Amino acid sequence: MSSNNSGNSINVPEAREALDKLKMECANEVGVNLKQGYNGDLTSRQAGSVGGRMVQRMIEAYEKSM
8 A cells, every 4th residue: 555645635735825724714604713733622523514614615616616
């Protein structure tokens, strides 16, 4: 097995800043207090709600662009 497939790599480095901004906005929308850096103290429910909202927003943006 190859260990090069981390799943967290970003193919476009400029996208990291945009994704971090989106993550903070989504966390704010769902009432999760994210901080810059380590957020390992979040519950699975909190992390999932942020990730779920990010996916919703990305789908909405894609649908608007169609």
